[in-house]
Structures are given as C-alpha cells and as structure tokens.
Amino acid sequence: MPAPIEKLLSAPAELTDNRTSKCPVVLMTRIRLARNLANHRFPGRADEEERSKILARCRDSLAETPGLKRSFSVTMSELDNQQRQLLVERHLVSRELIDSKVGAGAVINRDQSVSVMINEEDHLRIQVLRTGFQLKKAWNTIDTLDTALESSLNYAFSSQLGYLTACPTNLGTGMRASAMMHLPALVIVGHMEKVVRAVNQLGMVVRGLFGEGSDASGSIFQISNQTTLGEAEPVIVKRLQSVLKSIVEHELNARDRLLENSPGKLPDKIGRAFGILKHGHL
C-alpha cells in the first residue's frame, strides 16, 4: 500500500489540476489563521515531549473535523528531502515547518485546498488555498473550519489581544490573507516600485512567491495584509480585496499600453523565454 505522502503527491489538487483562474492576474488566493492551545508553550520553546503531545492532540481533533475526515496526515521527520520540498512547492507547508524539530506535521485534505501545519511557529497554522481570486470564499471556508476545530480544542485567547500567537505581529485575528499575483507588465514598464510603496501605505505588504524573504522571480508577487490586531477579519478581507482589484486594473492597463506602444517587445520576450526553455541545458 502506498504511503500517505505518495498518495497525496499523485492525487489531483486544487492548485494544479482541472482548475483555471477566471482572472488572469490573480493566480491563487490564500488565507491562514495562527492558533495556539492554551496552557502549552509555543512550539519554539516546547521540549520534544510537549511538541509530540501537541501533535497528537491536534491530529485527533483534526481527524474529527468535518471536511478533514479523509485527509492525509504527514510527519516531517518521516519524509525525505525531496518529498518535503514538494510540499513546500505546492504551498502546502512552509520552509520553517520542514526544518522543524520533532513533532512537526501537517494534515492536508483530499483536494489539497486545506492544509493545517502543526508545530510550525504556532501550534496550528490553518490555511485554505483557492485557485484564482476567491478571497471571500476562502474566508468562509476557513472560518467554518476554525469554528469546528475550536469546539474540541482550547485555543489560547485573550479578550484584549485576541488569539495569542508566538510572534506579536500575528496577535488579534491571527489572520494573513494573501493573493499570488502575476504582474509582468507592471514590472516591464517599471511601475512595480510605485505599487509596492502604495500597497505598503495601505497596510499591505508585498513579498515573493514563497512568502517572507523570497524573491519575485517570474514577476509573481504575494500581496497580503500586514496587521492583524484592531480590525475584524471581514474588514481586512474587504480592504485587501479592493487593493487587489485596483492592482489587477493597473496590470491590465499596463498590458494594453505595452501592446499598443511597443508591439515588438512582448513577442521578443516570449520568443527568448521559449528559446531558453527549448535549447537550454542547465
């Protein structure tokens, strides 16, 4: 019988199979919630025994949660490097999780649109992925999942600070909502710097393809909310949605202008990329 990881890697997934984005600029939407169990040290400070206990406790609850009942459960220490890397490339787990110590695991649903990391920076990092621009849907899914999970797990929560997280930058909602955007025209016309600055001023942050510290290869950028305390989740989602919509408009305008003003530039770029793909050896 194949191991769970092999089944998972060959199963059809939300991001890679039979799905296309209706909006050609937003490739994928993602929301994650950071949650911790009350009366336990955060993963970075817990010893091996406590981390293992937390892993077991969270797994038991996740197995009983509607929508996750037939999911894949993987333990990082049981995977080889290549398998771990594949999970990172599919945005199912983070680099931090695959480098973690004992007790790091993930529970991933059948179509890989939901992934819950256990013992990453926080005890639980629940994330929902959706192809295309579907922030509201992603929020509804993760909200329901989180409520179901909370009926069996005691979350660390304070009425003043909200959900208590290892890093104070995640306090409050513990929510990071983001969209992966393909912005080649804004990069070519040299407007990306302006966009980054404007987005920063609106309390959003621009990162590379794999989040914090990664570069923006292929003109793919991740744009997300920066602050988590002091605003309700739907308010944050709504603001992000309107910021993203306006970036989509700018990108589409820039594409039109490029085609109008320098019609030779794009076929040249595409031809060069194709040439490298076809004839490159390294």
Place this chain on the structure above:
Amino acid sequence: MASPLKCDLCDNQATVHLTQIVNQKVHKVDLCETCAQAKGVTDPSGFSLSDLLLKASLNPEPSAASGLRCEQCGFEPEEFKKTGRFGCPACYEALTGMVDPMLESMHKGTAHVGKVPEHALERKVFEDRLNTLESNLKTAIDAERYEDAAKFRDEIVQVRAEAGMAPIETV
C-alpha cells in the same frame, strides 16, 4: 561624541538609516551595510522593507523590559530580542509592560475586535464557575459553615448536570 548607532540586527555599526511613516507613526531602522544588503534594503524594488520595519518595532524598549519574567514558562525579555517570539500564551500577561508599547507601532489598534472562539469561552466560563464553587465549598467546610457548604455542593451538582457531567462526590 555620542556613541555610533548599532545595527538593529547585529552589533556592527549602523550606516544605513531608514525612516518610514506608517499610520502617522514614525518607524526607524538602523542597519549595518551587510544586514542592509542581506535584507534587500538596497534593492530598488524595496521588497522586504516593510517586513524589516515591522521586525524593528519588535525590539523592546530596554527600560520597559527590565526585570520581567513569565512565571509559567520562565521566558525573559532578552530571549525575545533574539527570536522575536514569546514562550507561551501566558507571557503576554506577564510581560505586558513590554508588549503594550510594541503593539502601537505594529498594528492598526491595540484591542481585538475580530472573531471570538465561542465554544472555548463557554468552556472557560464553565470551568471558572466550577473552580470558584469548589473553592467556596472547601472554605465553607474548613470554617465549619455546613449550611453554606451544602448550598455550594448542590450548586456544583447542578452546574455539572447542566453540562452533562456526572455529579461527583465532593464531600
């Protein structure tokens, strides 16, 4: 002459100074050349600048942090400067003098207005009520106030029954 500023990320002398105004608040970061390059500050796309500014606001004021310690997990503010993370959920209450000033520059507000874990809070209210009743019962017994004790015992039985738990022998 004043001593040269130190880099926020290591102990070298800072030569790159950034100032950004976010939500009418001034954020300052001082870096050495190596860290500035490593963090992409010199990159014209200004990529990780906001990450960095956010991290800089994690540096606690030394005066606010001195002498604090989380009794629950033994966490001390010095460790926070190294990792940017706390030890356990109880740290937030124990080190509140250090947390509060940080939050102002980090977030839109300082109070949570979002989702609340209803089930967990209900459970907590129930547990707190039970704990209070049990402690009242013990005090009453110790003081030989048996009428009060009987009242508390009945209340415990009732609270447990409401939650679908078996009544236990408490006396």
